[in-house]
Every structure is written in structure tokens, then in C-alpha cells.
Amino acid sequence: MPEPTSSVRPNIPLSGPSATAESAAAVDSAAVSSAVASLYDTYPFPPEPLLDEAPPGYNWRWQWPSAYSFCTGRTPDTAAPRILDAGCGTGVGTEYLVHLNPEAEVVGIDLSAGAVAVATERCQRSGADRVAFHNLSIYDVEQIPGEFDLINCVGVLHHMPDPIRGIQALAKKLKPGGIFHIFVYAELGRREIQLTQEAIALLQGAKRGDYKDGVAVGRTLFSALPEDNRLRKREETRWSLENHRDECFADMYVHPQEIDYNVRTLFELIDASGLEFVCFSNPAYWNLERLIGNAPDLMARAEGLGERDRYRLTELLDPELTHFEFFLARPPLEKADWTDDAVLLNALVERHPCIEGWPSRSFFNYEYQVVSISDEAFAFMEKCEDAISVAEALASSGLAEESGLDLVRSLQKRQLIMLTLSKK
Helix, strand or coil: CCCCCCECCCCCCCCCCCHHHHHHHHHHHHHHHHHHHHHHHHCCCCCCCCCCCCCCCCCHHHCHHHHHHHHHCCCCCCCCCEEEEECCCCCHHHHHHHHHCCCCEEEEEECCHHHHHHHHHHHHHHCCCCEEEEECCHHHHHHCCCCEEEEEEECCHHHCCCHHHHHHHHHCCEEEEEEEEEEEEECHHHHHHHHHHHHHHHHHHHHCCCHHHHHHHHHHHHHHCCCCCHHHHHHHHHHHHHHCCHHHHHHHHCCCCCECECHHHHHHHHHHHCCEEEEECCCCCCCCHHHHCCCHHHHHHHHCCCHHHHHHHHHHHCCCCCEEEEEEECCCCCCCCCCCHHHHHHCEEEECCCCECCCCCEEECCCCCEEECCHHHHHHHHCCCCCEEHHHHHHHCCCCHHHHHHHHHHHHHCCCEEEECCCC
């Protein structure tokens, strides 16, 4: 059984390895993959309950039009995408992908046969019947025919022995103009987790790889540590609510393979994919003004940095980030430009599908944050249905075009409405 690892950099393949080295690497990779599958056969993850109805709420990153609009500023040309959930686990995300995209064809793959069995039952019970599951490694994704408009890969690449090989395999399955949603761990916000993982592994000794023993050791360890201990305090204040379930505890603390990224190593992984970086899906975190906006000189210096250095500066100044969540694309990804008034007036407009509490002047936005809008914005958003144009919505809500277009651009930027390029 391979030793648990808590690495702060991705595995970078050796250049020009010998046949012997290649063979050894393949054996090691197979052993790690087997250990990962064994963990998830023992503790299928995520452990969310199975429902006999559609899951509650939404995740906008899994709703094809809203994800595409976030990346491009406009809705996609097709309402019937082909979606791959790569490393689907027990199907929690897959179920949302099916229910949130009623015209989509969805495929889910996972290394763990036990997790796939749970995913299959989950989707059958909730009526998510437009999905095909395969017990398959991401490395072997070429066995699935065709390409995909949207690939979803959440919490998987950082558990692969060779994430570069994994992301490259998935990149080959992405259609031109398609988008790729990825979630991987960030090292700075997971420092206490890394330390705990290593401590549990040392205490397990020869029983390393016995995941039930690892969970027992970990729980005993937290109860034994002094109340003011840094590791115990981090677990109790940040993670204990979800970690009361053994599946979550095992996934966090006794996983046999983990690679945690920082901005620099993350972009090494992205560059290796051959795809285009589109954006992080949590832009508020990456806004440096919230950290040093009260120091104009520092902001001016930061503006002179390259984009990746600004990202690195942000994570250094706010090292609480526990994961990176972002979109890649296979060019060409056409982005909308709404600066032309005539183009914007002719665009079709609709309310964002991932909001809750409408109609109201205060409601939950796409990120489940409470937002408040003006009376003018409310009047406009009320009209945003039935394939209406921006010009028609402005006129029927009694708003002047000049001031109204600024309002429309603001609502689109806040992801409260979505725009479709007119075919005229």
C-alpha cells in the first residue's frame, strides 16, 4: 500500500524517463489508484442522503446556461449540451447536472465501483434518468465516445497520482468552445489538514491503508489533543460539522493520495492541459481591493504585476483559501461585448435561473448571497421573460434607454440576468 502523501506541488513527470522508470511509475500509479478506489469503496463519497425527488436548491456552476454565461457574458447556442461528470463519486453533483439541465445528455465516470453503485441508485430514485454511469478511471476516459460541451471535475485531480495526465486526458474530450469546471485543493488554507494527515499516518504505522482504523485513530487524536491545540481548534471551528460523518472524515484525513496547490503550481497544471484559463468562479476572493484597497500606493504597485502574480499576492495576503474553483475552455470561446448600445438593445434578456426568493427586492443570488435591488431594477427584471428583448423590457418597465442600459449592464455583471445575442 503506498504511503499517504500530502504534497504541496503537483507531480511533474520526468523528461525522457527510461523504460524501467516508466514501468515503475505505471506500477506506482496503479497502486495509488487502487488505494483511492479502496477508500471510496469503504467510504462512498459524498455521503449525502438519497432522495425520491430532485435535490434542493442549485449550484450555478452545474447549470449549463448560467456557467456558460458566467464565462462568456452570454447564453450558449445549444440548450442540449453533452456533459461529463469526471470522478462523479456517489453522484451528488451528477444528480444536480441532470435536474438543472433538462435537455442535457449526462455521463458520469468514477474509479470506485461502490461509489458508482450509489450514484446509479441516487439518480434512479430522484428521476435523473438521462445519465449513463461507467466504472472507469479518468485516465481511460477516451473509452467514452464523443466530446463534451461541459466537463465537471470536482475534488478529483488532486487525488490522482498523475493529475497532469488526468487533466490532459479530459482536455481531449472537450469540444471546441466547450468549458471545463475544476475544483482542486489549495495548500495554504489546508495546512492544519496536512499536518493532521501526517500525524494519523505515523500513528497508524503498519495499519496504514486500513481506513476504518485511520478514522478511529483520527477521532481519538482530536479528543486527546488539548482544547487550545491549533489542529483541534481548526477541526472544531471549520470542519467538524461535516466531519461527524465518517465518510467526510476519511476523505479529509486518511486519504491515500493528495496534492495541494498554490497559484504557481496550479497554473503549471493548467498550462499542461493545453486549454485556456477562463476565470476563477469566485471572483470576489481575487479582488485585491478588499485587502489593500486602502493603500493606493500598494494598489498601484499591484496593478503593475502580471495577472498570475496578482493572484499569488492575493492568496499570500488571505491564506484561508482551501480550494481553487475555476473554468478552462478549448478555444475558440466566443465572449460577448455589450458595450455597443445597439447590440445590447437587440439582445434577448432573462432572469438568472439560479436565484431564490423572487419576486422580491431582496433575494438570494446565484451564490446564495442576499442581494437587494432598486425599484427600477425590480421593474426591469419583472419583464425579463418570454424571450423579450432588452429594448422591449426597458420600454415596458418605463425606463429610458440611456439610463436603462447602464442598469442592464450592471444586472448582467452581477449575474442577476442573462443575455442572448440576437440572431437579427
